[in-house]
Structure formats: structure tokens, C-alpha cells
Amino acid sequence: MGFDNIIGHEKQKSLLLSFLEKERLPHAFLFAGQDGIGKKRTAIEFTKYIFCAKSAGCGKCIPCLKVERGVHPDLLFVEGENSIGIEQSRMISKEIYEYPYESNKRVIIIDRADTMTHEATNALLKTLEEPPPFNVFFLITASERSIPLTVRSRCTRMAFSPLTKDNLKQYFLELHKMDGGKAQLFSQISCGSIGCGLFWMEENNLLLRRTLVELVTGKNRSFLDTTIISEKVSKNSKDVSIYLSFLLSFFRDMFLVSNHKDTAMIINRDVRELLEGEVVDLKWIDTSIRSIQEAIHTMRYNVNKWLVFENLLLQIMR
Numbered sequence: 001m002g003f004d005n006i007i008g009h010e011k012q013k014s015l016l017l018s019f020l021e022k023e024r025l026p027h028a029f030l031f032a033g034q035d036g037i038g039k040k041r042t043a044i045e046f047t048k049y050i051f052c053a054k055s056a057g058c059g060k061c062i063p064c065l066k067v068e069r070g071v072h073p074d075l076l077f078v079e080g081e082n083s084i085g086i087e088q089s090r091m092i093s094k095e096i097y098e099y100p101y102e103s104n105k106r107v108i109i110i111d112r113a114d115t116m117t118h119e120a121t122n123a124l125l126k127t128l129e130e131p132p133p134f135n136v137f138f139l140i141t142a143s144e145r146s147i148p149l150t151v152r153s154r155c156t157r158m159a160f161s162p163l164t165k166d167n168l169k170q171y172f173l174e175l176h177k178m179d180g181g182k183a184q185l186f187s188q189i190s191c192g193s194i195g196c197g198l199f200w201m202e203e204n205n206l207l208l209r210r211t212l213v214e215l216v217t218g219k220n221r222s223f224l225d226t227t228i229i230s231e232k233v234s235k236n237s238k239d240v241s242i243y244l245s246f247l248l249s250f251f252r253d254m255f256l257v258s259n260h261k262d263t264a265m266i267i268n269r270d271v272r273e274l275l276e277g278e279v280v281d282l283k284w285i286d287t288s289i290r291s292i293q294e295a296i297h298t299m300r301y302n303v304n305k306w307l308v309f310e311n312l313l314l315q316i317m318r
């Protein structure tokens with residue numbers, strides 16, 4: 001129930017509850033930290049505490065259930081497909097002057113707040129400057145610096161760290177009932193993010209990951225596969241960034257194995273046999289790591305992701 005469902009982030013959870021106990025809830029929070037670590041989930045679970053009939057985030061009373069189903073009339077959830085525009089911002093500005101319907105507070109959760117357009121940000125800023133007292137905002141972002149300082153400075157900032165391997169292992173053991181070995185593997189390849197772990201839990205993604213490595217290490221030299229894989233991988237920016245992070249960590253594994261002969265530190269144990277027993281050219285590893293980092297940087301801009309990824313593969317394939 002309540003925060004018990006959220007793995008990790010102990011400090012953040014107790015700080016939030018202390019605001020509530022002291023009845024000194026800030027009017028706006030900024031939850032910052034990488035994707036997939038539980039920021040939005042924390043905001044939603046905390047909303048239950050705010051609305052709960054027993055003030056306990058019980059998860060069972062009517063207000064708690066309405067929050068969980070996303071139908072509580074005093075919870076406004078805003079998320080842009082690609083960006084949060086002026087329309088959504090105006091809707092917020094209009095709503096916040098109405099008294100809450102069922103609770104004595106209204107909660108506005110703005111997910112991916114960094115995708116707000118310039119106009120939307122300006123409209124929100126006016127709202128944040130003099131908000132009616134019954135509103136509580138949660139701005140959620142993995143890219144804090146993309147939010148103007150004028151907005152950030154009006155929020156109580158809470159930084160969320162990537163989850164530890166132990167946190168993640170606990171998550172996979174308890175919530176997904178994995179066996180110890182599998183939970184261990186997933187805690188390592190998830191890069192501190194539950195979102196990333198869930199991504200790799202999909203079998204197709206895990207298979208593609210292996211195909212990608214076979215291609216890069218020269219086990220498979222099909223140029224057709226290069227194109228097909230690049231297309232699959234670059235469907236959306238979230239997927240492509242997970243695959244790029246994976247490639248980076250795979251090359252780092254390769255560096256550890258060939259330079260230090262150290263297999264204990266390998267992260268990507270599911271493709272371990274593709275790493276071991278090979279004499280690998282350190283210069284190739286080094287230039288490949290650079291190329292991947294460059295591609296990660298380029299992907300931040302409005303580019304053709306498919307092309308960028310395919311070009312990268314052609315550069316780093318052996």
C-alpha cells in the first residue's frame with residue numbers, strides 16, 4: 001500500500017510524508033532524475049496520501065482507487081504525445097481556479113515537463129507565480145535543464161537517483177517473481193531503471209539485443225540485417241536510447257575483458273559468450289565507444305534516427 005509499492009527513494013518518500021504531516025505542502029514540486037526510476041509512480045502514490053479517506057494512502061478507499069484508475073476529479077494528469085502545448089497549459093490555468101470537487105486539494109501532475117513548448121511554459125509560469133492555495137503541482141522530468149530556470153525556481157526540487165542493483169533485484173524478485181539468477185541479470189542490465197528493465201523483459205527486445213551484438217562483433221555480417229535492425233531499433237526515441245546505452249555498456253564490457261582479463265565485472269552477462277575468448281583490438285573498442293557517444297549526442301536533435309543508427313552500425317561493425 002502507498003509508498004510500500006515503490007522500491008528505493010526512501011529519503012524522498014519520508015520527506016514527502018513529512019510535508020503532509022506538518023501540513024506544509026509546497027505548491028509545486030520538481031521531480032528530476034533519469035527515466036524509468038519511479039518519479040511518476042511516486043507522485044501518483046503520494047497523491048493517494050493527499051486524497052485518501054484515511055490519510056494513509058491505503059490504496060483501498062474510494063479516493064485511493066480513483067487515483068489509481070486515473071479518474072479522480074481533483075487529479076489532473078498532463079502528458080504530451082511529443083510536447084505539451086498551449087492548449088494543455090490553458091486547460092491547467094482554467095482548472096486551477098475552480099475549487100476541488102471531492103478533496104480539499106487539487107493535484108496536477110505534468111509528466112515530461114521538459115517537453116512544454118515556450119508558450120505553454122509561459123502560461124504555466126503565470127500559474128505558478130500566484131497559484132490558488134489548494135493546488136499542488138508535480139513537474140516530472142528526466143531533462144531538468146530543458147525547463148526554464150524561472151519555472152524551476154518556483155518548485156521544490158527533489159532529485160531521484162538511479163535505483164541500486166539491490167533495489168532492482170528486489171523489484172524483479174518480488175514483483176515479477178523471477179528466480180535469483182534472472183533477477184540478478186536484470187538488475188545489472190537495467191542501468192538503474194525499472195523502465196529499462198521492463199523493456200528488456202520483452203522477449204523481442206532481448207533477442208534484438210543479441211542480434212545487434214552478433215552484428216557488431218562480426219558474428220553476422222549481413223548488411224541487410226543492419227538496415228532491418230536499424231529500422232526496428234529506431235521506432236521511437238526511448239527505444240533507440242536504450243539500445244545505444246546497451247551498445248556503450250557492451251563495448252565497456254569488451255574493454256574490461258580484453259584489457260584487464262576481468263570477467264567478474266561484466267554487465268551484459270546474457271551475451272557473455274560473445275565477449276569472451278577473443279583477442280580484441282583496443283583501438284577498435286576505443287573508436288567505437290566514441291562513435292556511440294557521438295550518436296547519443298546527435299539523437300538529442302531532430303534527426304533521422306534510423307539513418308544515424310545505421311551509420312553508427314556501419315562505423316563500428318567489425
Ligand SMILES: [Zn+2]
Nearest residue numbers: 052058061064
Ligand atoms: Zn485510501
